[in-house]
Amino acid sequence: MLLGLWFTVGLLLDAWAHNNVPRLESFFTPWHAVFYSGFAATAGWIAWTVRDGLRDGRLDVRTVPVGYASSAVAVVGFALAGGGDLAWHTAFGIEQNINILFSPTHIGLAATMLVIVGTPVRAMWADRSLASAPGLRRLLPALVSACLCATLVLLFLQYANALALTAGDVTVGMSRFDEGFTARLVGSMALTNLLLMVTLLTLARRWRLPPGTATLLYLTTGALSAAVTGLRNMALVVAFVLSGVVVDVLARVLRPAPDRLTRYRAFAGLAALVTWSVYLATARLVAGAAGGGVVELYTGAPVVQAGLAVLLAVLLVPSRESAPPDQDQPRVELGEHG
Numbered sequence: 001m002l003l004g005l006w007f008t009v010g011l012l013l014d015a016w017a018h019n020n021v022p023r024l025e026s027f028f029t030p031w032h033a034v035f036y037s038g039f040a041a042t043a044g045w046i047a048w049t050v051r052d053g054l055r056d057g058r059l060d061v062r063t064v065p066v067g068y069a070s071s072a073v074a075v076v077g078f079a080l081a082g083g084g085d086l087a088w089h090t091a092f093g094i095e096q097n098i099n100i101l102f103s104p105t106h107i108g109l110a111a112t113m114l115v116i117v118g119t120p121v122r123a124m125w126a127d128r129s130l131a132s133a134p135g136l137r138r139l140l141p142a143l144v145s146a147c148l149c150a151t152l153v154l155l156f157l158q159y160a161n162a163l164a165l166t167a168g169d170v171t172v173g174m175s176r177f178d179e180g181f182t183a184r185l186v187g188s189m190a191l192t193n194l195l196l197m198v199t200l201l202t203l204a205r206r207w208r209l210p211p212g213t214a215t216l217l218y219l220t221t222g223a224l225s226a227a228v229t230g231l232r233n234m235a236l237v238v239a240f241v242l243s244g245v246v247v248d249v250l251a252r253v254l255r256p257a258p259d260r261l262t263r264y265r266a267f268a269g270l271a272a273l274v275t276w277s278v279y280l281a282t283a284r285l286v287a288g289a290a291g292g293g294v295v296e297l298y299t300g301a302p303v304v305q306a307g308l309a310v311l312l313a314v315l316l317v318p319s320r321e322s323a324p325p326d327q328d329q330p331r332v333e334l335g336e337h338g
Contacts, residue, residue: 003042004117008148010035011113015100015155016227036082042116043075067123074115081108101156110156117152120145125206132257136210143203143213147220150199154192154221155228162188162279163225163240166233170283174293174301186301189279193272193305194312196221200247201268201309201316205258209251214271218244239282240275247271261320265313272309276302 014035050064050072064072085105095103124130124142136143158164162185165173172178173185199217203209222237254260256267280298 003038003045004120004145004148007035007038007042007113008117008151010038011152011155012224012227015158015224016230039078039082039113039116043079046071046075046116046119065123066126067119070122071116071119074112078109078112078116081105081112085109098159101159107156110152114149114152117148118145121149130207132206133208134210136212139207139210142207143210143216146199146203147217150195150217151220151224154195155224157191157195158225158228160184160188160191161225161228162192163222163236164229164233165236166229167235167283167286170236170280171287171293174280174283174297176292176294182297186297186304189276189301189305190308192221193276193308196275197268197272197309197312198316200251200271201256201264201313204251204256204264204267205316208255208257209248211248211252214247214251215241215244218247218275235286236279236282239278243275243278246274246278250274258317259320261317264317265310268309268313269306273302273306276305 010032014029014032017029046068050068052064082105085103088103088105095106100106120141121143124139130138154161154163165185165188170185173182175182196217200209200214203213218241222240226234226237250267250270254263254267254270256264258264280301284293284298
C-alpha cells in the first residue's frame with residue numbers, strides 16, 4: 001500500500017510539473033526520480049512476493065498469490081514503456097499540457113501502472129476468508145488501492161475532470177455566456193461523477209463501506225486535481241472533500257449492499273446529489289453572482305448526476321444478490337428490511 005502511494009505521488013508530482021513548469025525539456029527531473037524510484041520499490045516488492053512462482057525464468061501462476069501474476073507481467077510492461085518513454089522524449093521532446101495524455105508511451109505507462117497499483121484490491125477481493133464488514137483498518141490497503149486507481153484514471157481524463165476547473169470557470173459555465181463551455185462543464189461533471197460512483201459502488205458490492213471510504217476517494221482525486229491546476233482550484237477541492245464526509249455519513253446510515261438493493265440505489269443517487277450540489281453551491285459562493293446563472297442548470301445538473309449514479313447502480317447490481325456467507329447467520333437488527 002505504501003509503495004503504491006509512493007509510486008502514485010511521484011506521478012502526481014510529474015503531472016504537476018508537466019502542467020506548471022514552463023520549458024520543461026529534460027527527462028531527468030526530480031519528479032521523474034520520485035516516480036521511477038517508486039516504481040523500482042514497488043517492482044522489487046512484487047518480485048519478492050512472486051519469487052516462489054519463478055521456475056527456470058518462467059512464472060508459474062499456480063504458486064503465485066492471487067492478484068500478483070498480472071502485476072508481475074505489468075512490471076515488465078511498465079519497464080518497457082518507461083524505456084520507450086525515454087526514447088520518445090529524446091526524439092520528440094517533452095510534452096506540455098494535454099499532449100501528455102495522448103503520448104503512446106504514457107498510455108502504456110498508465111495501463112501497466114493501473115494493474116500494479118490495483119494489486120491490493122484484487123488480492124483482497126479474491127480473499128473469501130475476508131468478512132464482508134472487516135472495518136477500516138483491515139480493509140485500508142484495498143481502499144487505498146482502489147482510490148489510487150481512480151486517481152490514475154482521472155489523471156488521464158483530466159481534460160474532462162470537473163475538479164480541475166476553478167469556481168470562476170464553473171459560474172461561467174452555469175451562465176449563458178458560452179453554450180459550448182457549458183456543455184463541456186456538465187459533460188465533465190458527468191464523467192467525474194461516474195468515475196467516483198463506480199469506485200464506491202463497486203467497493204460496496206464486495207464489502208460494507210467503512211467510515212472514511214468516500215473521504216479518502218475524494219481526497220486522492222482532489223489532490224490530483226489541485227496538483228494539475230497549480231492549486232488554483234482549492235476552494236472547490238476543499239468543498240469536494242467535505243462532501244465526501246457527507247457521503248460517508250450516508251454510507252453509515254444506509255449501509256448499501258447488493259442484498260439491500262433499495263439502499264444500494266438510494267445511496268448512489270444521494271451521494272451524487274450531495275457531491276454536485278456542494279460543488280455548484282461552493283462555486284457560486286466563491287465566485288459570486290457575476291454573470292448571473294441559469295437556474296435550470298444549477299438545480300438540474302445535480303439531479304442528472306444523481307440519475308446517472310442510480311443507473312450505474314442498476315447496471316452493477318441488476319437484481320438483489322444473496323448475502324455473503326458471513327451475513328447469513330440469523331440476527332436481529334432494526335431497519336434492515338429496506
